Amino acid sequence: GENVEQHPSTLSVQEGDSAVIKCTYSDSASNYFPWYKQELGKGPQLIIDIRSNVGEKKDQRIAVTLNKTAKHFSLHITETQPEDSAVYFCAASMGSWGKLQFGAGTQVVVTP
């Protein structure tokens, strides 16, 4: 089955700096890669996703890149703000089959 590895496990950045989280996946059949943000005590919130027919996608301060050859994808947050502090999870799935395989999560702390 699919295996998703996520690094780093914790990330501390100064407000205004950029944050990058990387994930690798094992199953070349995976074609859907969402990123979720989870604040303490809440459910995960979809922040951005990318499908295998696209190499990069951007939404304001958030961007995701995908390298299918290398089987890795990354989340980039620019101009970080304290409210970006949360746990971020990457995931991979084979699209219409629905099941998401999650990474272990990255605790992001943005210090003012």
Added chain:
Amino acid sequence: GAVVSQHPSWVICKSGTSVKIECRSLDFQATTMFWYRQFPKQSLMLMATSNEGSKATYEQGVEKDKFLINHASLTLSTLTVTSAHPEDSSFYICSAEIEASGTETQYFGPGTRLLVL
């Protein structure tokens, strides 16, 4: 994005009792819903996939007789933890899948924290 609700948001119960958790998609119909559990500082673990009008598909190691799932309509799925024990204490989260333009996206509920005494 699409809105998914869960009820209750938290529940405390005595060991041996059963607890029912509801998951609703508020502004869309979801053919497929998923149930996850999450322990502190850990990732989400898929428990089962729930399809409207059919039996749920459980992941390996998840007891189907202990975690009863019902998906009676396109907007409601329920998870019942039967004869709950302290080791069942966890954060239970559902997600609902929406299909648009031939692609599927999962949206998560706010979670239900279960504490079994």
